[in-house]
Amino acid sequence: MTGTGYMAGSRAPGTPAPPSSERIPVAEQVAFRARRAVVGDREVAATVVVADSRVVAVDPYDAEVADGTRVVELAPDEVLLPGLVDTHVHVNEPGRTEWEGFASATKAAAAGGVTTIIDMPLNSIPPTVTVDALRTKQDVARDQSWVDVGFWGGAVPGNVADLAPLHDAGVFGFKCFLLHSGVDEFPHLTTPEMREALAEIASFDGLLIVHAEDAEVIDASVSPGGRAYADFLGSRPREAEERAIRTVVDAVRDTGGRAHILHLSDADALPVLAGARAEGLALSVETCPHYLTLEAEGIPDGATQYKCCPPIREHENRERLWQGLADGTIATIVSDHSPSTADLKLLDVGDFAQAWGGIAGLQLGLPAIWSEARRRGHDLVDVVRWMGRNTADQVGLHDRGRIEVGATADLVVFAPDERFTVDVTALHHKNPVSAYAGSELTGVVRQTWLHGTPVDTDAAPRGQLLRRGQP
Known part of the structure; x- marks a missing residue:
């Protein structure tokens, strides 16, 4: 299978690495x-x-070390990984800190082997659409982050003049929606507004990241509401993603800008994305663990913990998303950690039309993906590429998500064969709601090291705030 196994000329596992x-x-x-x-x-x-x-x-494994060096010997069942980089996390602080906050989110990240997160510009209040709003968010994150944190800016109607200042202030790019975002303080862009923003962002070689669902298609597919997952799935048809992605492709072609498609759930869009890449357009795409490990056929009616937008689709769609990873059309896997309080999920009512849409999965992304990837013949090299090296490279953090001389000393001790059952009350996420509750997953993070020191959530946090282009 393309993209799996060892590259030609590589050593088999267990043989020494060459001297640095x-x-x-x-x-x-x-x-x-x-x-x-x-x-x-x-x-x-x-x-x-x-x-x-x-x-x-x-x-090499048996190389001598200098006197005074502290030696950490991994157990025979452990693998040393680079810290992962999650470029799609909704921390929600300030403004909706009861949903999640920097303290709880970054503890969850560290427990899941993630040492760098990039925070989305919503659902915090204020949203990160001005430099002042960015400073507000940085101020609250600074002294309560257990991993390193960077920030996306937002592109909303009327803030084109704010984009270059936000870029200069260090945001890693700009998120926009092509339909209602779910919160009124972060309005979506029309197609002309998106093209205007992309042209401005292209003028300073920035990156536009897009929630790509078409508003007209969604408006024409109104859900009747209620407990039936099939009705909710029908209200977010594949055509909505495909039409929106074509709109972004056309805008990238016409402006020469760079764009990234967020949380792809529709495998039917893969040929469009592959064609754009073959054309040489600066367009990339991500998907998420829940689209790769869950399927519509397994979601009970009323189980609103599974609601997210775009939605979790059918089994055959999931299989083709994995093929998109294997052939390189999809380059990255990110959590799209989008938590809320339990009451907003309406678990007692189970109405998919009214419940908040979002999956809280930051702590569980690595074991969820590894559990499924290994079954398909992928190895940990593949997983690290999708969740570490490629995500880091997407945002210009080329010294992260890899183990090599000069890279950040962010490391994870991972037990790939150990199994566990997800107990939502044991997660660091602020609210005990998870689509993975009760699932048996394979792969346990036993220790996470940040900047060469083990993360200790009982001690003071040592995470740093990141900015685009920093050395």
Whole structure:
């Protein structure tokens, strides 16, 4: 299968990595000895040495280490991974902190092997559509983040003049909707407004990220409401994604801008996206764990914990999304962590039309994807590429999501064969609602290291605020 297995010429697991060709002089060091480590595009046995928040050497497993080096020996059932990078997280603070906040979200991230998140410009109040709003969000995040945090800006009607200042202030790009966003303070763009924003963003080589569902198609597919998941699914038809994606493709072609399609759920759109890539357009696409691991046929009526927009579709659609990952049409997997309080899910009523739409999955993305990926013949190299290296590269954080000399010393000790049953009350997410409640998943994060130091949620948080283009 394309995109799976080991690349030609690579070593089999357990054979030594080659000596590092570059070293950084340091004083205090920690050496991770791992019989299995994901290094580049291979899984190898290695000793990974870190100091001063960076990886300073990648050596063979049995390499000698300098005197005074602290040695962390991984157990035989553990794999050393780079910290993952989740570029699609709704933290919601300030304004809706009862839904989630930086403290709870970043603890959940660390517990799930994610060491960098990029926060969406909604559903916080104020939304991140001006520099002042960005400063407000940075102020509340600064002293309560257990992992590193960056920020997206927003593109809404009337804020074209704010886009360049937000870019200069360090946002990683700009999110827009092509239909109602779900919250009134973050209105959607019409097609002409989206094209105007994309042209402005192209003028400084920024990135527009798009919730791509067409408003007219959705408005013509009104749900009757109620408990039937089939009715809700019918209210968010595949055509809505396809038409909106074609609108974005045309805008990218005409403006020369860069755009990214968020949370793809419709596999029918894959040929359009592959065609845009073949044309050389600067267009990329992501999908999410819930679209790759869940399916409409398994969602009971009234189970509004599964509601998200665009929706979880049928089994055959899920299979084709996996093929889109395997052939490279889809480059990244992100959580789209979009939590709310339990009452907004209307779990007692089960009305899909009225319940809040969003999946809280930040802590569970890695085991959910690994559980499904391994069954399909994919390996941890693939998972790290989709959830670490490619997500980091998308936002220009080229020293993250990988284990190599000079990379950030963000590391994860992962037990890929250990199974667990999801207990929502044990998650760090602020509200105990999850589409994965009661599911048995494979793969446990046993320890997460940030900047070369283990994350300790009982100690003071050490996460840093990130900005685009920082060294």
